[in-house]
Amino acid sequence: MKVDMRTIYRFTPFDYQGELPTGGDVYYECTCGGIVNSVSFIKASCDCGNITGGGGSSKVTDPSKVKPLRGKLR
Numbered sequence: 001m002k003v004d005m006r007t008i009y010r011f012t013p014f015d016y017q018g019e020l021p022t023g024g025d026v027y028y029e030c031t032c033g034g035i036v037n038s039v040s041f042i043k044a045s046c047d048c049g050n051i052t053g054g055g056g057s058s059k060v061t062d063p064s065k066v067k068p069l070r071g072k073l074r
């Protein structure tokens with residue numbers, strides 16, 4: 001089942017340098033529109049497959065297509 005994360009969390013983009021940041025409140029937004037937690041414990045991926053998460057981490061194939069967001073529960 002597909003859940004729209006934006007209905008649950010309020011996302012705010014933030015600046016970073018170097019490697020993509022990770023953390024419980026850090027989410028990756030892909031250019032395809034998908035949002036995956038940076039330390040996802042549930043299996044998750046964006047529509048284009050650029051971001052795949054599960055087991056406590058997420059793998060990003062092309063970081064240039066990914067924007068980190070900080071997510072707060074609404």
Ligand SMILES: [Zn+2]
Nearest residue numbers: 030032046048
């Ligand atoms: Zn994608």
